[in-house]
Amino acid sequence: MTLLVGLRLAELAVLSALVWSGWYVVFLGSQRRVLPSLVWAQLLTMSQIVLSELVLGLIGWLRPMPVALCNLGIAAIVWLWFASHCWREAIRAQLKWFEILRKPQLNVFALIGLAAFLGLLVWSLLLAWYLPPREWDSLAFHLPIVATYFQNGAIAPIASPSVWVRYYPIDGELLQLWNVLFLHDDRIVEIAFVPAILAGLVSIYGLARELGASRSSSVLGAGVAAFANATLIEMTTSFNDALMMGLVAAGLYIQVSLLRRAWATDRAKFILGAMGVGAACGLCAGVKFNGAVYAAGLVAVFLYLAIRSRLPRIDVQARRLRLLLAPLGIIIVLGLALCAYPLVRNVLVAGNPLAPFEVHIGNLRLFEGQKEIADFVGWTTPPEVADMPLLLRLVTIWREPTGSVYDLSLSGLGGEWFAVGLPAGIVWLGIAMWRRKTLDVLLCLTLVAGAAATPAMWNPRYVMPLLIWGGVATALVLDSLTPKVGKGVSSLLVLLSLLTVFSAIPPYSTGPDDLIDIVGAIDSRDRSSPQLLNPSWGREAFRWIDTETKDNRAVIAYGKLVPFIYPLYGTDLRNRVIHVLSTDRDEWLATLAAQDVSIVIVNRETPPYSWTLAAGGFVEVVEDGAYVVFRRSR
Numbered sequence: 001m002t003l004l005v006g007l008r009l010a011e012l013a014v015l016s017a018l019v020w021s022g023w024y025v026v027f028l029g030s031q032r033r034v035l036p037s038l039v040w041a042q043l044l045t046m047s048q049i050v051l052s053e054l055v056l057g058l059i060g061w062l063r064p065m066p067v068a069l070c071n072l073g074i075a076a077i078v079w080l081w082f083a084s085h086c087w088r089e090a091i092r093a094q095l096k097w098f099e100i101l102r103k104p105q106l107n108v109f110a111l112i113g114l115a116a117f118l119g120l121l122v123w124s125l126l127l128a129w130y131l132p133p134r135e136w137d138s139l140a141f142h143l144p145i146v147a148t149y150f151q152n153g154a155i156a157p158i159a160s161p162s163v164w165v166r167y168y169p170i171d172g173e174l175l176q177l178w179n180v181l182f183l184h185d186d187r188i189v190e191i192a193f194v195p196a197i198l199a200g201l202v203s204i205y206g207l208a209r210e211l212g213a214s215r216s217s218s219v220l221g222a223g224v225a226a227f228a229n230a231t232l233i234e235m236t237t238s239f240n241d242a243l244m245m246g247l248v249a250a251g252l253y254i255q256v257s258l259l260r261r262a263w264a265t266d267r268a269k270f271i272l273g274a275m276g277v278g279a280a281c282g283l284c285a286g287v288k289f290n291g292a293v294y295a296a297g298l299v300a301v302f303l304y305l306a307i308r309s310r311l312p313r314i315d316v317q318a319r320r321l322r323l324l325l326a327p328l329g330i331i332i333v334l335g336l337a338l339c340a341y342p343l344v345r346n347v348l349v350a351g352n353p354l355a356p357f358e359v360h361i362g363n364l365r366l367f368e369g370q371k372e373i374a375d376f377v378g379w380t381t382p383p384e385v386a387d388m389p390l391l392l393r394l395v396t397i398w399r400e401p402t403g404s405v406y407d408l409s410l411s412g413l414g415g416e417w418f419a420v421g422l423p424a425g426i427v428w429l430g431i432a433m434w435r436r437k438t439l440d441v442l443l444c445l446t447l448v449a450g451a452a453a454t455p456a457m458w459n460p461r462y463v464m465p466l467l468i469w470g471g472v473a474t475a476l477v478l479d480s481l482t483p484k485v486g487k488g489v490s491s492l493l494v495l496l497s498l499l500t501v502f503s504a505i506p507p508y509s510t511g512p513d514d515l516i517d518i519v520g521a522i523d524s525r526d527r528s529s530p531q532l533l534n535p536s537w538g539r540e541a542f543r544w545i546d547t548e549t550k551d552n553r554a555v556i557a558y559g560k561l562v563p564f565i566y567p568l569y570g571t572d573l574r575n576r577v578i579h580v581l582s583t584d585r586d587e588w589l590a591t592l593a594a595q596d597v598s599i600v601i602v603n604r605e606t607p608p609y610s611w612t613l614a615a616g617g618f619v620e621v622v623e624d625g626a627y628v629v630f631r632r633s634r
Contacts, residue, residue, distance in 0.1 A: 005183070005185075005187075008182050008183045008184065009183065009188075011068075011182050012178075012179065012182040012183060015068055015071060015072065015182070016045075016178075018071075018072065018075045018079075019045050019048055019049070019071055019074070019075050020041050020042070020045045021041075022075050022078035022079045022082075022083050023040070023041040023044040023045055023048075023078060024037050024038065024040075024041035024090075025079075025083040025086065025087050025090045026041075026078060026082045026083050026086065027040045027041060027272060028086075028089075028090040028093050028094065029083065029085070029086025029087060029088075029089040029090035029093070030086055030089070030268055030272070031258070031269070031272070032089060032092075032093040032096075033093070033257070034093065034094065034097040035202055035205075035206045035257075036206065036253065036254060036257045036258065038199065038202060039199045039202055039203050039206070039250045039253055039254060039276075040254055040272065040275075040276045042195055042196060042199040042250065043199070043247075043250055043251075043254070043276050043279040043280055043283070044275065044276075044279055045195075046175060046195075046196060046279070046283060047279040047282065047283065047334065047338060048071065048074055049071070049174065049175060049178050050171050050174045050175065050283070050286070050338055051337060051338065052067060052070045052071050052074065053067060053155075053174045053177060053178070054155060054174065054341060055070075056070060057149060057153075057154055057155030058154075058155055058341075060153060060154040061153070061154075062149060062150075062152075062153045062154055062155060062177075062181075063153050063181075064181050064182055067181055068182070104215065105215050105216070106215055106216050106219060107216040107490070109216065109220060109487075109490035109491065109493070109494050110215070110216040110217075110219035110220055110490075112494050112498075113219060113220060113223045113226075113227075113493070113494055113497055114219055116227075116497060116498060116501050117223065117226050117227065117497075119501075120232060120501050121194075121235070124232065124235050124236050125191060125194070125236070127236055128188065128190050128191045128235075128236035129187060129188065130527060131236075131527065131532075132186065132527045132528050132529045132531070132532065132571055133186060133189065133190055133237075133238065133529050133566060134529060134532040134533075135237045135238065135239065136563070137237075137238060137239055138190065138237055138238035138239070138566065139529060139533075139563075139564040139565065139566040139567060140162065140164065140563050140564060140565065140566075141162055141164035141165045141168055141565070142168075142172065142173060142176070142238035142239075142240075143176070143186070143189065143238055143566040143569075144160070144162070144165050144565040144566050144569075144577070145158065145165055145168065145170060145173040146173045146176045146177050146180055146189065147180075147566060147569045147573055147577070148165075148577070148579070149173070149174075149177055150177060150180050150181065150573060151569075151573065151576060151577075155170075155341075157345055157348075157349050158579050159579055159580075159581040160565075160579035160581060161558070161559065161560040161561075161562075161579070161580070161581055162565065163355075163356040163370055163371065164356075165565070165579065166349065166350075166355075166356070166581075167342070167345075167346050167349075167350065167355040167356050168342070169285070169286050169287060169288060169289060169291075169339070169342040170286070170341065170342055171282075171283055171286030171287045171338060171339065172193070172238070172240040172243060172286075172287045172288075175192045175193065175196075175243075176189050176190075176192040176193075176238065178192065179191070179192045180573070184572065184573065185571055185572040185573065186571050186572075186573070187571075189238075190236050190237055190238055191235070191236055193234070193235070193240065193242065193243040193246070194235050194236075196243050196246040196247060196250075197231065197234075197235055197242050197243065197245070197246045198246075199246055199249075199250050200225070200242075200245050200246025200247070200248075200249040200250055200468075201222050201225055201226050201246070201249075202222075202253075203246070203249035203250045203252065203253035203254075203468075204218075204221060204222040204225055204249050204253075204467075204468055204471040204472060205218045205219060205221070205222040205475075206218075206253045206257060207249070207252060207253050207256060207443075207468070207472050208221045208222070208471070208472045208475035208476065210253070210256050210257055211256075211440065211472065211476060212476065212479075213472075213475035213476050213478070213479050214475075214478075214479050217474075217475040217476075217478040217479045218475045220474060220475065220478060220490055220493050220494075221471040221472055221473070221474040221475030221476075221478070222471050222475075223416065223471075223493060223497055224416045224417060224420065224421040224467060224470050224471040224474050224493070225245065225249075225464075225467035225468065225470070225471045226497075227414060227416055227496070227497040227500045227501070228412065228413045228414040228416065228417060228464070228467055228500075229412055229413070229414045229500060230242060230412035230413060230414075230460060230461045230464055231245075231464070231467070232500065234461070239461065240287050240288060241461040241462060241464045242464055243287060244284060244287055244288060244291060244294070244464060244465060245464040245465050245467055245468065247280050247283050247284050247287070247291075247294075248280070248284060248294045248297075248298070248447070248450070248465045248468060249465070249468045250276070250280055251276065251277055251279075251280025251281065251284070251294075251298040252298065252301060252443060252446070252468070254272075254273060254276035254277065254280070255273045255276065255277050255298075255301060255302050255305055256301075256305070256439070256443075258270075258272060258273040258276075259273050259302070259305035259306065267323075270306070270323070270326075270327050271326070271327060271330065273302070273327070274302070274326075274327030274328070274330040274331050275330055275334065277298055277299070277302050277331050278330050278331040278332070278333070278334030278335045279334060279335075279338070280295075280298055281295035281298050281299060281331060281334075281335040281338075281339075282295075282334055282335035282336065282337060282338025282339045283338055283339075284298070284339075285335065285338070285339035286338045286339035286341075286342065289354060290450075290453065290454050290455070290462075291339075292339075293449070293450045293453045293454070294446070294450040294465060295335065295339075297445075297446030297447070297449065297450055298446070299331060300442065300446065301439075301442055301443065301446060302327075302331065304438070304439070304442055305439070306324055306327065307324075308438075308439075350368075351367065351368065352367035352368060353367070354367065355367075355370070356370040356371045357371050357373055358370075358371065358373075373455050381456060381458070381459070384396070385397060385458070390458065393458045394458050397412075397458060397459075397460060412459070412460030412461040412464070413460040413464070413466070413467060414496070414500050415496040415499065415500070416493055416496045416497060416500070417466075417467060417470050419492060419496060420470075420474055420489060420492065420493055420496075421467065421469075421470025421471060421473065421474055422470055424470060424473035424474040424476075424477040424478075425444070425466075425469045425470045425473040427473065427477055428440065428444065428469075428472070428473035428476055428477060429441065429444040429448075429473075432444065443469075443472070444469055444473075447465050447466055447468055447469040448466070448469065450463075450465055451463035451465065451466050474493070478490065527571060528546050528567065528570065528571045529542070529564075529566060529567040529571070530542035530543040530545070530546045530567045531543070533564065533567065536625065537563065537564065537625075537627075538562075538564070538601075538624045538625060538626070538627035539624065540622060540624040541601060541622050541623070541624040541627040541628070541629050542564065542567045542568070542601075544621065544622040544629060545567070545568060545599060545601065545629060546567065546570060548599070548631075549570060549574065549575050549599070550570075553574045553575055553576070554575050554576075554598045554599050555575070555576045555578060555595055555596055555597050555598050555599070556568045556575050556576070556577050556578065556597065556598070556599045556600070556601065557577075557578040557580050557591070557592055557595070557597045557599075557600050557601075558577070558578075558579075558580070558600070558601050558602065559580065559588075559600075559601070559602035559603060559606050559607075559608035559609070560603065560606045560608065561603035561605065561606050561626075562601055562602065562603055562627065565577065565579075568601065578591065578595045578597055580592075580608075582608075583607075585607070585611045588608055588611050588612075589611060589612075589615050592612075592615075597632070598631065598632045599629065599630065599631055599632070600612050600618060600629070600630040601627060601628070601629050601630075602627075602628055602630070603626050603627060603628075604623075604626050604627070604628050605626055609628055612630050613630075616633075617632060617633055618630035618631065618632055618633065619631055619632075619633050
């Protein structure tokens with residue numbers, strides 16, 4: 001690691017710590033509870049990062065210095081205006097928590113699970129540092145959005161041949177951009193979601209504790225989510241499903257920990273809870289379109305807790321309404337600020353907030369689109385289960401102990417979920433309904449309904465918030481079992497978790513030879529995505545571009561049906577990539593000339609191939625399957 005990289009990492013770490021710690025002191029000093037403070041501070045930190053980048057990007061100031069100064073300014077306000085009044089109380093609460101932590105009262109099963117997860121977390125971070133981005137969605141649209149914003153220094157619609165680059169929500173990409181802005185390469189871009197995922201796991205533990213589970217059972221319950229194959233894999237990729245799980249868990253935990261208690265009549269707790277819920281709702285809807293369903297569930301839980309814990313204590317009906325409107329206003333304003341941009345952009349660009357999907361109710365078409373939800377469901381349904389009934393399809397997917405190498409189509413939730421988490425979830429819901437525990441039922445239904453409303457919900461990684469349900473239920477059910485049966489179930493959980501650790505240690509999509517070559521590389525540019533591309537998807541074409549541009553930056557254009565866009569940028573984002581959405585020969589050639597494009601990659605089966613070939617000025621240099629690379633004549 002060079003000195004320059006070290007200095008940039010230090011800059012990023014210090015800035016992130018200043019932003020996060022201010023929010024942490026505000027919550028801890030006022031509430032004196034460590035775990036909710038950790039989660040709340042993470043939600044507010046992510047919201048600050050997204051909003052600051054969004055505002056600066058829309059005015060064309062999305063550069064390291066303006067972003068750093070903006071966030072330092074906000075951090076200074078938080079510290080001087082809010083945290084300065086409660087830092088002493090925060091220190092006392094933190095020291096008291098350290099005293100409790102010396103005697104965690106965890107049984108041997110919980111300790112083994114916790115140690116295994118921490119070890120695997122360190123291993124995953126090491127792999128993320130040494131290995132380049134390599135998963136389909138990362139290379140196809142998540143990271144191209146990040147790289148385009150980084151190079152343009154602005155946020156604006158991207159006229160890409162890929163509908164996902166054009167229309168996808170961008171909150172996850174803005175969180176990743178934070179790691180790119182200051183480092184100027186992609187070494188840590190794919191661990192941007194790790195803090196949110198960890199906050200989600202803490203929230204699952206905290207939810208279980210709030211509902212009465214013991215410490216050891218709560219740790220084991222959180223392990224149902226922590227050791228899911230999808231969780232372990234997605235901690236070091238741009239997939240945002242585990243991020244969604246973390247956000248939903250955090251939103252539920254914050255409000256349950258604050259508002260369900262008798263002292264929820266404190267106005268400050270209501271405001272802090274509303275800020276956390278608003279942040280979680282906005283981020284959920286801004287990360288994925290289906291996150292709006294979970295956001296609605298979070299608001300429903302908030303309204304229930306508000307009505308149950310606070311409003312009955314207010315005698316005057318009008319005052320009840322006023323007290324409810326203030327936190328609801330915070331949730332709506334903060335939530336919309338975090339998620340409205342992609343909806344507005346899609347309306348302006350395509351006349352459809354949910355583009356590229358066509359939106360209709362029955363035969364009534366509300367918005368024109370380029371894709372049907374049924375098309376998406378077809379793409380994401382594994383061929384092994386395509387013809388199965390829904391119930392058999394779910395059983396077939398969830399019963400497998402290990403995940404698939406490519407896109408987690410099968411077994412993303414792991415053996416712990418199917419063997420323990422799912423049965424426990426059903427038991428918890430049944431008991432809660434029998435005993436009329438409204439909050440428990442509402443929590444279960446929020447998570448189950450969110451999953452049921454998700455297209456292709458049989459694909460495990462799309463419904464990862466179900467792990468919250470299974471994790472909390474596992475903790476509650478474990479404590480209700482006899483000691484002998486409880487030990488047996490705990491042993492099974494640990495065994496399945498260790499099996500997942502064993503299956504997850506080898507890096508996915510990477511062979512041993514590739515791993516040795518990349519880990520041994522000194523120059524960060526040698527750990528590039530083209531090295532790990534599937535050979536059937538144009539590996540040699542992308543490798544040629546990567547090698548050719550290593551010491552000579554280039555302007556590169558690509559055409560339709562070139563799925564992997566991100567490798568064109570280079571691992572240090574040295575190349576400028578031109579997104580050309582064109583169905584006209586003259587427009588295509590005019591764009592190549594106007595942008596001074598020096599390298600073109602196209603699919604032989606698309607019109608841009610023949611346009612470029614016949615235009616003159618470009619020479620065909622590499623052909624790999626359907627992919628052809630042209631270089632401008634010298």
